Amino acid sequence: MAASKLPPTIALDSDNEGLVVEIIDQTLLPNETSILQLRTVAEVCEAIESLRIRGAPAIGCAAAAGVALCASRSGAATEDPLLGQLESAIAQLAATRPTAVNLFWALERMRKTIARPPLPPREQLAEALALEASKIIADDLARCHAIGKYGARLLQPNSRILTHCNAGALATAGYGTALGVIRAADEAGLLNMVWVDETRPLLQGARLTAWELAQEDIDCIVITDNMPASLMARGLVDAVIVGADRITACGDVANKIGTYGLAVLADYHDIPFYVAAPISTVDYQLTSGDDIPIEERSAQEITHLGGHSDLPVVPVGVEVFNPAFDVTPNELVSAIVTDRGVARPPYEEALARFIPNA
C-alpha cells in the first residue's frame, strides 16, 4: 500500500490534559491546508456542523473521537458524573447533522463501549473509549481499501469515471469510498481519467476531490453540475461512482444533492451507476428511501459565493431552497460496493448477507 500524499483526515493525539482530535479544516481547501486541534465536544460539533470535517464515514469517526475526547478531558472525579457528561456529549454530537447514518452508528458503538458491564473506573472507561474511537478510525481506513479492491474489479480498462461531491480520503479516515475505487482502479492501471462535478453549493468536488486527485497525480477535469448529461451523450463517461450518506436495507441511497439526477442520466445513457460505501452506511432499520431525513442547509450557501458576504449572487429577498441530499431509488443503482463485497439487485437479499455480526 503506497503511502498517502495527503495529511490524515482525522487523527487522535494527546496533550498534557488528554486527547486532542486533529482534523484538516476542509472549508479552507484547496487554498490552505490547515490542521485544526479540537479539545472540546463543542468544537467537534462545530467542526461537523460547519463542514470542517464532512463525508459520512469521516463524520462517524469524528463523532467517536468526540466521545473519547469527552471522557479523556473530563474533570469528573468518579464514574457517575462522567456518565452524564458522556450522555450529553453523545446527544450533542447526534444533533449535528441528520442524514449520514454513520454518525449514529459510531455513537452507538461508543455507547455500547460505555454500557459494557461492569462499569470500569473513570480512567479505564476513558481508555476504552479512546481505543474504540481509534478502532473506528482504523477500521474505516481498512474498509475503504476493501471497497477499492472490490470496486476496481467492476471497471473496464481505460475507464473515464464521473464522480460527484467528495467521497474521498477527506470524507473517510483515508483512501475514500468512491475515490477509493478510483484510486484502486488507478493502481490497477484501469483508469483513464476522472470527471469531477464541482458540486454546488459548497463545491466539494472542485475544492476537495480535485485537490485529492491532483495531490496524487490522477488526471481529472472539473466540470459544473449541469455538464454530465452532455458528456454522457458525447460518449465520454464509462461509469459513475459516488459515495453515500445512508443506504436503506433495500438499497435506496441518500447522497449529496445531484446524485439522483446523475443516476437518471446514467440510466438513460446506459452507463453503470455505482455506489461505494462501508457497511456502516447501511441503515438496516429503514426499508424506504422516503424515510431518510434530508438535511436542509442555510440559504447563504447558495446566495453568497464561497460564503463571502460581499458577493451576493441572488437578489436580496429572493427565496432559495437548499436540500443537502437526495435519494436515489435502488432500481437506478447498478451495484453497491461495500467493504464486505459487491451487492447487486435485488438489494434486500444482497445487503442482508452483509449484516455485521450476522
Add this chain to the structure above:
Amino acid sequence: MAASKLPPTIALDSDNEGLVVEIIDQTLLPNETSILQLRTVAEVCEAIESLRIRGAPAIGCAAAAGVALCASRSGAATEDPLLGQLESAIAQLAATRPTAVNLFWALERMRKTIARPPLPPREQLAEALALEASKIIADDLARCHAIGKYGARLLQPNSRILTHCNAGALATAGYGTALGVIRAADEAGLLNMVWVDETRPLLQGARLTAWELAQEDIDCIVITDNMPASLMARGLVDAVIVGADRITACGDVANKIGTYGLAVLADYHDIPFYVAAPISTVDYQLTSGDDIPIEERSAQEITHLGGHSDLPVVPVGVEVFNPAFDVTPNELVSAIVTDRGVARPPYEEALARFIPNA
C-alpha cells in the same frame, strides 16, 4: 400590456456625433443596474463577448445596432469607404460568439439592407441601417409577446415552472422567450411559482432571471443546477420551459449547458419540456444538432467564483472543461413555442410551416 418595471435591455439613442447603443451591463446584475453607452463597434463586440449583453435574441439586436452605429458614426465622406467599414464591422460582430444563430440572422438582415440597390448616398444608407436595427429590436419585443401568448396556452392552472439560465427580458429586446411564457402565464393567472436554476458557471439564473422575476413580484425560488431531478421526483415541477440559442430545421435545440440534462430528467418524470424562441432562432440550413458549433469559454469562469481572481475554487493546475451550450435532440422536446405558433413533432414539418416569407 403592462409597462415593464425593467430598463430596456437594448436601446438606440443618439448624441451629436451619431447613434449610441445603450445596454444594461448584465455582468453587474443583480447588485448594480448600470446602463452602458456604446459608441464603437469594438465596444459592441466587447459587450457581446464578455456577456454584458447576452441571450440569443438580444445578441442579434446588439449586432444589428452595432452595424447601424458603424454607419452612423463613420467618418467616410462617400459610400465606397463606408461599405468597407460596414463589411469589417459585420465580420467583427459575426466573430464574437459562435452558437446563437440570431447573431448571423440579424447581420444578414443588415447586409441585405446595405445591398438593396440602388446604393443610396452615405446619409441615407446610415438612416436605412438605423431604421432596420430599430425594426429588429421592436420586432423582437413583439415576437416575445407573441411567444408568451402562444406558450401560456400550453400550461395548466397553478403551474410550477422550472427554467434554466435567463431567457427573459434581458436575453431579448424585452419580455423574454421562456420568461415571456412565464409572464404571460402569470398575467393569465396560471402561474403558481418559478423554480430558477442558478446556472453555473455565470449564474444567469440566480443573477438575472431571479432579478427579473423579483422586479415584477413573480414568486420564484432559486436552486442549484443539481437539484431539479430531486424536485421532479417530489412532484414539485409541472413544466420545464427554456429558451434556445439555435434550433435546427428538425427541432434539435442548442441552449445553455444543462438544458439537455433537464430534458432527459423531464422525460424520465413525464413532465413536459418546452422550448420558447423567436423564429429567428431556427437555423433552417441545419438538419442535425450535431452540426451546431458549441462555444467553449474560459476556464476562469469555473475556477474563480464570480470571476474574482482572489477566489480560486479549483486547485491550481487542474484542468476544467467549459462548454457554454449543449444540444437537446428533438425527441425530448414536447413543443417549440415560436412567435408564429406552437410547433409539435414531427418538427421538420411543423417548423417548415413557419419559414419566414415562405
